[in-house]
Amino acid sequence: MVTRKPHITPAELELDVTGSPQFTALQLRGETAVVRELLLALSVGFTLPGPLPQELERKMAGDGADGLESLVARAEASGLLQPDGTVVGTAQLALLKITPTPRVHALQRELVGCFAAQGLPLGDLARDLARSGLADQRVVAELEKAGDKALEHDPGLAVQLYDEALLAGADELATAARRAQAASATGDLDSAGRIIDGLLVYADPPDLRRGVDVAAAVWAQRGLLARSADVYSWLGPERVGPSAPSAVVAMIGCGNRVGAEAMFAAGSAPESPTLLAVGQAQTGQGILESLAQDPHQGLPALIHASDMLNASGTSLPLPDTPGALAALVALHSGEPHLAETIVRAATTAGQGGNAAKPRLFLLQAWSAMQQDNPEEARLAVNEACKTNHWPLVPRDEFLCAALEVGLARRSGEVHGLVLAWERAREAMLHTSVDLYSLLPWAELTITAARLRETRRISLYLDEAWKLLQNLGEPPLWAVPMHWAAVQAALLSDSPADLAPHAAALARAADHSHLASVLAVAGKVWVAVLAGKFRATEVESAARGLNAVGMPWEGARLAGHAAARAGERKDMLRLLACARDFHPQGSSGGANAAAQAEAGIVAAADHGNGTVQSDGSVLSEREKEVARLVLEGKTYREIGEAIYISPRTAEHHIARMRRRLGAENRSDLLVRLRLALGSEDPLRE
Structure with a gap:
């Protein structure tokens, strides 16, 4: 008698030839229908002990076996079921491959129904079901709920969960704002922008306010804050609600003070007294108060807002984080050490999520540069560049390029400065001027004058001055720009260009300590250039610069005055002053000047007692x-x-x-x- 082999389908044959143990498909065909049904149920996701599919229950009743325990023993004896109740991997693969897809999906829906009947969450099973191609609204609901939970704390996971929900049949429009928020929070601006574009074209899109917040945040990160303000203007005060503080930040940043005040009035009271809501309200209030003639209340409000967001542990789509804004206000106030403390706390707390980290690290670097700590500044720049797997967004790339220019200028290396300037020139083409980018523009103003490249940035500087004029020349924000213009005029030997900015610093001195210090320093610089100065006045001005977080500038002023001092005692006094402010390093900037000049003085002491300044050598x-x-x-x-x-x-x-x-x-x-x-x- 001839024994015929069971018929093997092409799918089963493929399993045998592509890595499954030999005869796996044959074994499955050789087992009884009820054993195969048990193995399929377990492969789909049913577990032992627990509810089983109705079809399996029916076959067990007609099989004549003793019951489930006997059936399990037969499956284990076949070598296809492991002692822990899981199907051998190759057998599971074979079963899912050869079973018709509608049959698999029917079992999966029955499994979901069992979970629902017991009131149990699907957990990771929902993700497996979605990836297997099951379309079921109960799976969608589980995945969206998990995505919402992860959105503020783990946006990368939220992106995956929302994508899997789409696979399971989720409504693309209903989840668009949340998907865009998750994408932007991971730094994927292009994906976020495409999703939002698909949402905002509808007349009455769902989750509109969240969508507008995401759009505004994306525009801000692209360095186009005016577009952020346009999005909020389109939304209008009547619909802005809790997003009013973000609207204020965007509108003030591009010079629209009237619009910002209207938005803040419409949504000034937080929806609820939560840390997040109060922190947002404090952010808007702090930015508005920073525009006052006496802006001292703005910084505390922003620090409070930053502290509240740190404590809340959540991240929202924002044009800028309160930590970054507080640091900027501190820098504009002449307090770089305070700015560094603020951003360190914000980065430690993860304020704003991964997308906000590069900007916070770059502001930390700027604070270190202001305090004449180039090594710390470069370490912070490195941290900013490696935080995300995405490149720096245009706003952060511009800030980073301006930082490189500032560090190169302070090092005294012309070649490095030229290279940094070229990078900054390219970066500025991808961004625009706003209130929160004035420090980089001030640095570039000085460097452009130094390199005779002012024409390259004249259009941007015109926009900066127009922005400040539209905001009523707020002293806190305008003072660093006026100081940069004074230095640029000194470099260009243009007294006529210097006069209006010196006058502006003098006017602001009544309400700004930084302005009063810079106004005095500007007068002393002019006296040094004219060769008509007193060493005591120079030293006082240099110490004033050091006291407002500008030690390199103070050392530079003292060092150059020393080179022009008429008496040796004045020279030594000013050189000692310069070394006090810039003690580290020996290869660049103000310290190099002080050390070199000190060396010439020492040589004179061992020679004829005079310094050669006529170039006779x-x-x-x-x-x-x-x-x-x-x-x-x-x-x-x-x-x-x-x-x-x-x-x-x-x-x-x-x-x-x-x-x-x-x-x-x-x-x-x-x-x-x-x-x-x-x-x-x-x-x-």
Whole structure:
């Protein structure tokens, strides 16, 4: 008698040939229908002990077996069921592969019904069911509920859960705002923008206010805060509700004070006395108060808002976090140490989620740079760049580029400054001017004057001054820009450009301590350039700069005044003052100037007691080269200017360095200024 093998389907054959143990499909075909039905039920998600599918119950009743225990024993004896009640992986794969999809989905729906009847959550099973292709609104509800729970604390997980809910049949429009919020919170601005675009085209879209908040946050991160304000204007005061503080931040940021006040009046009272709601209200209030002639109440309000958001542990779509805004106000007030404390607390608490971390780290870096801690600043920049797997958003990229410019300018390395400037020029093309980006623009104003590139940013500076004018010239926000304009005018040797900004600092001095310090420092700089100054006044101005968190600027002022002092005792006094403010390092900026000048004084002490400042050690050709070096020219540019080869220019510079005893480039620049005497001391 010939025994015929059971018929094997192509799907079963594929399982045998692609890695399953041999005869798995044959074993399944060889088992009784009731054993196969038990294994299929367990493969779908039913568990032992527990409710089983009705079809299995029916087959068990007609099988003549002793019951479930006997059936389980037979399945274990076949080697397809493990002692813990789970189906062997290859058998599970085979069963799900060869069973018709409608049959699998019918069992899955029955399983979901069992969970619902017992009032049990599906948990991770809901995700498995959605990924398997089951369309069921009960699964959708579980996934959306889990996504909502993860949204404020783990947006990356929320993205996955909402996507799986779509697979299970969720309404795309109903979840659009939440999906966009999750995407933006992870830094995926493009996905968030596409989802929101699909939502806001409808006349009456669901979850509208959340959608507007996400759109505003995305525009802000793209560096286009005016578009954020436009979104809130489109929403209108009658629908803004609890989003009013965010509308205020956006509108004030782009110069629309009237619109901001209308929005704040419409939604000034928080919906509920929660940490989050009160923190948002304090944010709007703090920004409005920062515009006052006496803005001292703005900073405490923003610090309170930041503390409340830290304590709430939630992240919402915002044009800017209260931690970042409080840090900016502290920096504009001349308190970089306070700004650093604020952003450290915000990053530790995870304020704003991962999407907000780069900006907070960059503001921490800016605070460190202001305090003349370049190493700490670079560490914070590195943290900002590695926080997310996405590139920096345009707003943060611009801030980072301006930071690099500021660090390069303070290091005194012309080549590094030029490279940083080129990066900043590209970054500025992808963003626009707003109130919260004035510090970077102030830094670029000074550097542009130094590099003779002011024309490159003149349009942006016009927008900045227009913005401040629209807001009524608020002293807190305007003072750093006026100070930058004063320095730019000094670098450009333009007294006419300096006068209005010096006058603005003097007017603001009544309400701003920082303005009073900067106004005095500006007058002293002019006196130093004219060679008519008193060492005591310079030292007082330098110490004032140090007291408002600007030690590098104070050291720079004292160092340059020392180079022009008429008496040796004044020179030594001012050099000591510069070293007090800038003690670390020896390779750049104000400290290099102080150390180099101190070295010349020491050499004079061992010589004839006078400092060589007439350039007698340099030939006429070397003086010509020296002036071009001080202008920041490259070897090639020097050669083109005086008709020599770049190699010859390099030889001239090397010879001058040996003659003057300069240890590095920064040292050489200082000694060349002293040797030539007539060069602008601001050009480091």
